[in-house]
Amino acid sequence: MSDTLAIAAEKAGSEPARFDFAAAEPRWQQAWERRGCFRVADVPDDGLPKYYVLEMFPYPSGKIHMGHVRNYTLGDVVARYKRARGFSVLHPMGWDAFGLPAENAARERGVHPARWTYDNIAAMRAELQRMGLSLDWSREFATCDPEYYGHQQKLFLDLWRAGLVERRESWVNWDPVDGTVLANEQVIEGRGWRSGAPVEKKLLSQWFLRITAYAPELLSALDGLERWPERVRVMQAKWIGRSEGAKLRFPLLRPVGSIEGVEVYTTRPDTLMGMSFLALAPEHPLAAAVAESDPQAAAFIAECRRLGTSEAVIETAEKRGFDTGLCVDNPFLPGQTSPVWIANFVLMEYGTGAIFGCPAHDQRDLDFARKYALPVPPVVLPPGADPATYAIGDTAYVGPGVMFNSGFLDGLDTEAAKRAAIAELERQGAGKGEVNWRLRDWGVSRQRYWGCPIPMIHCDACGIVAVPDSALPVRLPEDVTFDRPGNPLDNHPSWRHVACPECGRPARRETDTFDVFVDSAWYFARFCSPRAAVPMARDAVDHWLPVDQYIGGIEHAILHLLYSRFFTRAMRDTGHLAEREPFAGLFTQGMVTHESYRTADGKWLYPEEVERQPDGSAIHRDTGEPVSVGRVEAMSKSKRNTVDPGAIITRFGADTARWFILSDNPPDRDMEWTEAGVSGVFRFTQRLFRLAEAVEAAPTPAPGTGFGDAARTLRRATHHAIKAVTDALESFAFNVAVARVHEFANAMADAEKVAEAPDHPGLAWARTEAVETLARLISPMMPHLAEEIHARLHPEAESLVAELSWPEADPAWLAVESVTIAVQVMGRLRGTITMPPGAEAGDVVAAAAVEPNVARALQGKRVIKRVHVPDRIVNFVVAE
RNA sequence: GCGGGAGUGGCGGAACGGUAGACGCGGCGGACUCAAAAUCCGUUGCCCGCAAGGGCGUAGGGGUUCGAAACCCCUCUCCCGCACCA
Numbered sequence: 001m002s003d004t005l006a007i008a009a010e011k012a013g014s015e016p017a018r019f020d021f022a023a024a025e026p027r028w029q030q031a032w033e034r035r036g037c038f039r040v041a042d043v044p045d046d047g048l049p050k051y052y053v054l055e056m057f058p059y060p061s062g063k064i065h066m067g068h069v070r071n072y073t074l075g076d077v078v079a080r081y082k083r084a085r086g087f088s089v090l091h092p093m094g095w096d097a098f099g100l101p102a103e104n105a106a107r108e109r110g111v112h113p114a115r116w117t118y119d120n121i122a123a124m125r126a127e128l129q130r131m132g133l134s135l136d137w138s139r140e141f142a143t144c145d146p147e148y149y150g151h152q153q154k155l156f157l158d159l160w161r162a163g164l165v166e167r168r169e170s171w172v173n174w175d176p177v178d179g180t181v182l183a184n185e186q187v188i189e190g191r192g193w194r195s196g197a198p199v200e201k202k203l204l205s206q207w208f209l210r211i212t213a214y215a216p217e218l219l220s221a222l223d224g225l226e227r228w229p230e231r232v233r234v235m236q237a238k239w240i241g242r243s244e245g246a247k248l249r250f251p252l253l254r255p256v257g258s259i260e261g262v263e264v265y266t267t268r269p270d271t272l273m274g275m276s277f278l279a280l281a282p283e284h285p286l287a288a289a290v291a292e293s294d295p296q297a298a299a300f301i302a303e304c305r306r307l308g309t310s311e312a313v314i315e316t317a318e319k320r321g322f323d324t325g326l327c328v329d330n331p332f333l334p335g336q337t338s339p340v341w342i343a344n345f346v347l348m349e350y351g352t353g354a355i356f357g358c359p360a361h362d363q364r365d366l367d368f369a370r371k372y373a374l375p376v377p378p379v380v381l382p383p384g385a386d387p388a389t390y391a392i393g394d395t396a397y398v399g400p401g402v403m404f405n406s407g408f409l410d411g412l413d414t415e416a417a418k419r420a421a422i423a424e425l426e427r428q429g430a431g432k433g434e435v436n437w438r439l440r441d442w443g444v445s446r447q448r449y450w451g452c453p454i455p456m457i458h459c460d461a462c463g464i465v466a467v468p469d470s471a472l473p474v475r476l477p478e479d480v481t482f483d484r485p486g487n488p489l490d491n492h493p494s495w496r497h498v499a500c501p502e503c504g505r506p507a508r509r510e511t512d513t514f515d516v517f518v519d520s521a522w523y524f525a526r527f528c529s530p531r532a533a534v535p536m537a538r539d540a541v542d543h544w545l546p547v548d549q550y551i552g553g554i555e556h557a558i559l560h561l562l563y564s565r566f567f568t569r570a571m572r573d574t575g576h577l578a579e580r581e582p583f584a585g586l587f588t589q590g591m592v593t594h595e596s597y598r599t600a601d602g603k604w605l606y607p608e609e610v611e612r613q614p615d616g617s618a619i620h621r622d623t624g625e626p627v628s629v630g631r632v633e634a635m636s637k638s639k640r641n642t643v644d645p646g647a648i649i650t651r652f653g654a655d656t657a658r659w660f661i662l663s664d665n666p667p668d669r670d671m672e673w674t675e676a677g678v679s680g681v682f683r684f685t686q687r688l689f690r691l692a693e694a695v696e697a698a699p700t701p702a703p704g705t706g707f708g709d710a711a712r713t714l715r716r717a718t719h720h721a722i723k724a725v726t727d728a729l730e731s732f733a734f735n736v737a738v739a740r741v742h743e744f745a746n747a748m749a750d751a752e753k754v755a756e757a758p759d760h761p762g763l764a765w766a767r768t769e770a771v772e773t774l775a776r777l778i779s780p781m782m783p784h785l786a787e788e789i790h791a792r793l794h795p796e797a798e799s800l801v802a803e804l805s806w807p808e809a810d811p812a813w814l815a816v817e818s819v820t821i822a823v824q825v826m827g828r829l830r831g832t833i834t835m836p837p838g839a840e841a842g843d844v845v846a847a848a849a850v851e852p853n854v855a856r857a858l859q860g861k862r863v864i865k866r867v868h869v870p871d872r873i874v875n876f877v878v879a880e
Numbered sequence: 881g882c883g884g885g886a887g888u889g890g891c892g893g894a895a896c897g898g899u900a901g902a903c904g905c906g907g908c909g910g911a912c913u914c915a916a917a918a919u920c921c922g923u924u925g926c927c928c929g930c931a932a933g934g935g936c937g938u939a940g941g942g943g944u945u946c947g948a949a950a951c952c953c954c955u956c957u958c959c960c961g962c963a964c965c966a
Contacts, residue, residue, distance in 0.1 A: 231884045235961060238883075243965075266966060279966095319964080350965045357966090363881095364964050438965055557961080663904070665892055670959095672892075680905060683918085690919090736894070739903035746903090749920095822899040827947040829899055853933080867946050873898045877946045 019689035019785060021653030028787040028800075029132055037802045038079075038134045042529040042540040044088050051087035052544045053079040054524055054583075056552030056560075060095045060142070062120035064127045066592035066635055066661070066673060067553065069645045073658045073781075074589055074667055074734070075551045076133045080780040081729050083134070084806035090544050092527040093128065093135045095121050097142035098149075099516045102450045107482045113450040114478065117144055127646055132654045132783050134802065139530045143519035148526065149452035150473025151535035152514070155522060155567075157455060157466050158574040159209065166208045167464060170443060171283065171348075174202035179486030180447045201305055207454055207512065208441040211566045215240055215437045218565055227585035229668075232557045239558050241438025243267050246422050247352065248431025250278055250328035253337060256289045262328060262340070265351030265436055269425065270417035272332045273406040274358040274379035276369055279321065279343035281353040287342045290324045297322055297342065304344045319368045320344045331430035332407065332421075343368060351436060359396065366396040379406045380414060442563065444515045449480055449488040451513030459500035459507035468501050474509070487511055520560055521567035524550075524582055541577040550583040557588070587732065590670040592661070596630035596641040604640040607675070608647075632672050643673055652682045655782035659685065662781055663738040684742070685785055688774065691748050692789040695771045696764070707762035710754045712817075714766040717747035718773050719813035725777045726806070734781070741778055748774070768793065776807050823848040824875040825857040833874075841868045848874040 032038065044050070055075035058068055079091040095117075102113035121142060128135075141148050159165050173182040177195035181204065211218075219240045222233045245267035252261055262278060280287045282304035291298035300322040326340040338356070345364055346355055359369035360378040369376050376392050380401040387404050400414040408424070409417045425431035445454065453474040455467035467474055477495040480488040489495060489511040500507035522535070524547050529540035545568075561583070568582040597605040597618060611621045618627040635642045648657050660681040664671040707715065721744035728737035748770050755763055772793060779786035779801045786801045816837055821844060823831045831853040835844055845866050848854055858876060865877035 229884095231961075234884060238962065241965065245966080264966085268966075345964045345966095347965065355966045362966070364966075367964090436965085554960080663892090669886090669893095674892095674905085676905065677892085684904090686918090733894095735892085736903085739894070742903050820899075824898085824947070827898095827945090832899065856933095865946060867898090869898055869947095873947080875898080875946050 019653075019686055019788060021655060021685070021784065022650075024788050025130070025132060025654055025784045028784045029129065031787070031800060032134070032802055033137075035800060035803070037800065038083075038089075038091060038136050039138055040088055040090050040136060042532070042537060043543050046088055048086060048088035050090065050544060051079075051082040051549075052090045052524075052547045053082065053549050054092070054527070054547045054551070056550070056556065057094045057096050057520070057523060058124065059099060059101075060097055060117055060120040060124050061101065062123050064124055064645050066643060066645060068128075069131065069657060070589055070592055070661050070667070070671070071551060071553070072128065072131060072133055073661050074587070075549075076131075076135075076658075076783075077662065077729070077734060077780040078549050078551070079134050080783060080802070081806070083802075084776070084779070084804065086805060089134075090527070091133075091135055092139040092530070093133070093137065094140050094523060094527065094530075095124075095142040095144075096516065096520050096523075097121065097144040098451045098513075098519055100448065100450070103448060103482065106450075112478070114144065117142070117450075130646070130649050130654055131658065134783070139527055141526065141530050143452070143516075143523065144450070146473045146475050148523075149519070150475075151526065152452050152518065152522070153455040153467070153472050153474060154469060155535050155571065155574070155576070156514075156518075157469065157472075158576070159570055160466055162570070162574050164210045164213065164570055164573075166210060166441065167205055168208060169203050170206050170208075171201050172204050172206070172443075174200045174204075176200060177485065181445075204445075206443045206445040207456075207510075208443050209518075209566070209570075211442045211563070212437060212439055214566055214569050215242070215439045217569065218439075218562065221565075221581065225581065225584075225586070228583075229586065229588055232554070232561065232586060232588065235557050236562055239439065239562065243436050243438075245269060245418075245434060245436060246425055246431050247434040247436075248272075248331065248425050250330070250338075250356070252340075253327045253329065256286060256326065259286050259289055262286060262354050263352040264354050264356050265434065266356060267436075268358065268361065268418070269421035269431075270403065270406075270409060270412075270414055271358040271361045271379050272330065272356070272421060273409065274360050274377050275330055275333075275338050275356050276359050276365070276374045276376060277339050277341055277357040278328050279341045279346050279355050279357055279368070280324075281346040281348035282342055282344060283348040284342070284346075284353045286326075286340075286354075287324075290326070290342070294324070297324060300342060304342075319364065319371060321368060321372060323372070331425065331428055339374075341368075341372075349440065350438065360392045361396055361398055363396045363398065366392065366394070370394070377405060379403060379409075442515075442566070444518055445512040446515055447487040447490075447511075448513050449476065449482075451516060452519060453489070454510045454512050454514060456510040457498055457500060457507050458510065459503065459505065461505055462500055462502045462507075465500055465502050465507070471501070476513075489513070517559055517563050518567075521563040522571065524564070525568075525571065525577060536571075536576055538577065541579065545577060545579040546581050546584040549585045549587065551587045551589060553591075554588040561586070587668070589667050590665075591634045592673055593632050593670050594635050594641040594643060594673045595632050596639045597627050598630060599625060599627055604638070606640045607643060634670070635673070648678065652678055653685070653784070655785045656682045656685055659738065659782050662734040665735055667732060667734055684745075685782065688745060688778070688782075688785060689789070691745060691752065692771045692774065692792065694752055695767045695793070707766065708760050710751060710760045711762035711766040714747060714751040714763070714770055715813050716816070717744060717751075718766070718770045719809045721747075721777060722773060722807045722809040723814060726809070729780065738781070741774075741781075744770075744774065744777070773807050775801050776804055779804075819871045821848070821871065822873045823851055823854045824873060825854060825861075826878060827875060830854045830857045835871075837871055839871075841870070844868055844870075845874055849876070 053075050055071045079089050083089045097117050102117050105111050105116045106113050143149065175182050175195055175197055177197040182199060219237060219242055222237055225233060245265060246269040247263060247265050249261045249263050282301045287301055291301050321341040321343040324340045324342060327337040328340060330336055330338060357365040357368060359366040359376045361380055378390055378392055380397060381387055381390055381404050382397055382399060382401045403409040403412050403417045409420055412420055422433040453476060455472060455474045457465045457467060459465050477492055480492055482488060484491050496509040496511055498507055498509050525536045525541050525545065528544040529537035564582045568579060571577050572580060594607060597610045599605060605627060609621055610618050610627050612618050618629050619625065620627055645657060656678060660678050664677060721740055724740040725737050728740055751767055754760060771789060775786045775790040790801045818834050819837050820832050820834055822829055823833060831851040833847050833851050835847060845868055861878035863876050864879050867875040
C-alpha cells in the first residue's frame with residue numbers, strides 16, 4: 001500500500017488534478033518569506049495586541065525528529081491562528097547549541113565542536129524550513145554565538161554584583177579517567193557513562209547561582225500560573241520542597257576536637273521526648289572528626305560513600321549504622337542522653353545532615369532502631385488508643401494524636417505540641433522554629449570546553465575578580481585539542497593566562513564553563529531584541545514578555561522551567577526587565593510513538609525495512625524472514641522505531657505530516673505514528689484539493705436572498721464550521737478541529753453532488769464561500785494547501801491566506817431551521833420529534849406525547865412530571 | 881509509599897448534566913475498471929427479532945438527579961513523576 005501511495009505521490013506532479021505539494025510548498029514558503037509575513041518589530045508600533053508563541057528551541061543534533069515536528073507544528077498552529085485573529089505575533093527560532101555531544105564528536109571524529117554545531121544547524125534549519133513554519137527567521141541565534149554568550153556573561157556579572165552568585169565547595173561526581181565532573185544522570189551504576197571508571201565523590205570549588213534566595217517566591221507564584229499544567233506545578237512545588245519545623249542544637253557530652261554539639265533540623269519537634277538516638281550523615285563533619293581517630297568509623301564512612309554514589313538507594317533499602325560511642329543531651333530531658341550514630345540513610349544535602357531519631361513516629365527511624373535494638377518510646381497517642389497498653393510494632397505511627405510521656409507537652413494535640421515545643425526551644429535558647437527548603441543552589445560550573453566561559457579571573461593578590469564589562473565577551477579559544485582527558489580550556493597553552501583587571505599582575509581565567517541550562521534560562525528574553533547591544537532591550541522585553549504560549553516536552557517540567565523562572569526574577573532585580581514570570585501559558589505535548597520490529601535473532605528493524613502482510617503478520621522487506629511486531633513505544637534510535645520527518649515530507653508533503661500529527665489524538669497525549677494514518681491524511685489533502693478545484697470563483701456580489709435549499713444547507717455548514725473550528729483551536733483541541741474540517745468537507749461534497757442538477761439558486765456563490773472559508777480554516781494546520789486553494793480562486797490577486805484575517809461566523813447562518821428533540825420516558829429514549837427552534841414548551845410536549853413510540857410507552861401510565869429542556873429534550877416521568 | 885493523570889466500539893478518539901460513540905482509521909458490501917490503484921456510494925457498539933421494536937452498554941460497585949461517560953463515595957487496572965527530604 002505504501003509503495004503505491006508513494007508512486008501516487010510522485011505522480012502528483014504530472015497530473016493537474018492533483019495537489020502538487022512538491023512544487024507548491026517551496027513556492028509558498030518563498031512567498032511568505034518575500035512578503036515578510038512573519039516578521040515583527042522589536043517594539044511594534046502597529047497598535048495590535050501582542051502574542052508571543054514559543055516552542056522549546058532544539059539542540060542542533062543535525063536532524064529533526066518527529067518530536068520536533070509535533071512541537072513546532074503545535075506552535076505554528078497557534079502562531080498562525082493568533083496572527084489571523086489580529087494579534088501581532090512573535091514566533092522566533094534559535095538553537096540550544098552548547099553541550100557535550102559536540103565535544104564527543106570532536107573527540108571521536110576530530111571535528112571541531114563549532115564546525116560540527118554550525119553544520120548541524122544549517123541542516124536542521126533547512127529541514128524546519130521545509131515544514132512551512134511561520135517563523136521570524138530574522139531573529140535566529142545560537143547560544144554558542146559569542147554575541148549571545150557575551151550577553152549571558154554580562155547577565156552573570158550583574159547577578160554577581162547583586163549578590164546572587166557564590167563560589168563555594170561542593171561534592172561532585174568525579175570521573176578520574178576523563179578528568180571531569182559528571183552530572184548525576186551521567187553516572188550509571190556508579191561508573192562514568194563514557195569511561196566506565198568508578199566515579200568518586202570529590203570536593204570542588206564551584207560557582208553557584210543563589211536560586212534559593214527566590215525559593216519562597218518561586219513557590220508561591222506557582223498559584224498564579226493558571227495556564228500551566230497542574231502536574232508541572234505540583235512537580236515544581238515538590239522540588240522546591242518547603243517544610244516547617246525547628247532547628248535545634250544537641251550538646252555533646254564530650255566535645256570532639258572543636259565540635260561541641262550537633263545541629264538538627266526536624267519537622268516534628270513535638271516528638272523530641274520520644275528521642276532514641278541521634279544520627280549523622282556519613283559526610284557530616286562530626287563523622288569525619290570521629291573517623292580521624294577511629295578506623296572502624298572511617299571504614300564505615302568509606303563504605304557508605306562507595307554505595308552512595310551509585311544511586312543504589314533502591315537496592316540498599318536496608319538501613320545501616322555505626323555507633324560512635326558519643327552521646328548528646330536532650331534539651332527537653334535533662335540528664336537523659338542519647339547515643340550518636342553514623343547512618344547511611346541520613347542525607348548531608350538536606351537540613352543539617354543530622355537527625356534525631358524518634359522511632360515510634362518515623363518509619364525510617366523505627367527500621368533503624370529495630371535493627372540495632374534501640375529503645376522505641378511512644379509519645380503520640382493515636383485517637384482512641386489506650387495509653388496504658390499502647391505500643392509500637394513494626395509500623396511507626398506518623399499521624400496526629402495527643403501527646404503523652406512528654407512532660408509539659410502532655411495532653412496537647414500534635415499541632416499545638418509543635419508550637420509549644422518550638423516556643424520552649426526558643427525560651428531555652430536551644431533552637432528555633434525554621435522553614436526549610438529542599439531546593440539547593442544551582443551549581444553552574446562545568447569542566448568542559450563547549451560552553452559559555454564563566455567571566456571570572458583568579459588573582460593571587462586580589463582573589464576573585466570579575467572580568468570588566470568592557471572586556472566581554474570572554475571568547476572560547478578556537479585552537480583547542482581533545483587528545484588529552486580533562487577540560488581543553490585547562491590544557492590550552494595560553495588562553496587562561498591574563499592580567500588581573502585590578503592589579504595588573506599575572507592571573508588566571510576561570511576555565512569552567514556554564515551549565516547549558518543557563519543558556520536556555522533567558523533565551524526567550526533575547527528573542528525579543530536579538531540584535532540589541534545589551535542582553536535585552538528594555539522596551540522590547542517589556543512589550544513582548546511574558547511568553548503567552550510556551551510549548552515543549554514534559555521532560556523539562558522542573559529544571560529548565562524552574563531555572564527560567566528564577567532567571568526572570570534575577571533579571572528583574574538587576575534591572576533588565578519588568579516581568580516576573582517568563583511563561584504565562586505552558587503546554588506540554590505527548591511523545592510520538594511507533595511500533596517496534598525485530599527479527600527472530602533479536603535485531604531491531606526500521607519501519608521501512610518491514611512489510612505488513614494482509615494477514616497482519618510482518619516480514620522483512622528484502623529477506624522475507626518473519627518479523628515480530630513489538631510494543632508501540634516512544635521513538636528511539638536504539639529500538640529503530642523511528643520515522644524520518646524529511647522522508648515523510650518528501651513523500652507526502654509538509655501539510656500531510658502536519659495534519660496527521662495534529663489529527664491523531666489530543667496533543668498532550670502520546671500519539672502513534674502509523675503508515676496507514678499518513679496515507680489516509682495524504683488522501684484527504686487530495687480530496688480537499690479536488691473539492692476546491694471543482695469550484696469556480698463565483699460572481700460577487702452575493703445573490704442576496706436568492707438562496708435555495710442546497711445553498712442554504714451549505715452556507716449553514718460553512719458558518720457552523722467556522723464556529724466549530726474556532727472553538728476547537730481556542731481550546732487546543734486540534735484533533736477536534738481536524739474532525740470539524742472533515743465534516744465541512746463532507747458537507748461540501750454533498751453540495752457538489754446536487755450542483756450537477758439544474759436550478760439551485762445561490763449554490764455557486766455558496767460553494768465559493770465554502771472554499772474560501774475552507775482555505776482560511778485549514779491555514780493554521782495546512783498552510784501550503786490553504787494558499788494553493790486560495791490562489792486558484794483569486795489568480796489575479798496578490799493576497800496570501802497568511803495575511804488574511806480569520807473568518808467570522810454569521811449568527812444568522814448558525815441558526816438552524818429545525819431541531820431534533822429527544823423524547824424520553826423515565827429517562828429512556830423512546831423517540832425523537834422535529835420542531836422549529838425555540839418552540840413553546842406546551843407545543844413540544846404535546847408533539848412528544850403523540851409520537852407513536854412514545855405514545856405506546858406512555859400507554860396506561862400516569863404522567864406525573866414533564867421535563868422540557870428547550871430544543872433538546874422532553875422527559876415524561878410516570879407513576880408506576 | 882506519596883503525588884498527578886487516564887480507563888468510552890476492532891483502533892485513535894468526540895460528547896455545556898440532556899439522542900453516547902462526532903470525525904477518522906480499519907472492516908464488510910457495492911459502483912467504476914480487462915484488472916489493479918485512485919475515486920465514489922452504502923454499512924459498521926453488542927445481543928434478541930423477518931420487521932416494528934426491545935434489551936444491554938462509557939473499568940467495577942454504590943449514591944445524587946426527571947435524566948450521569950460527566951457530579952459524590954468506595955474498589956480495581958494502567959501510565960507518568962517523586963521517593964530514606966528528617
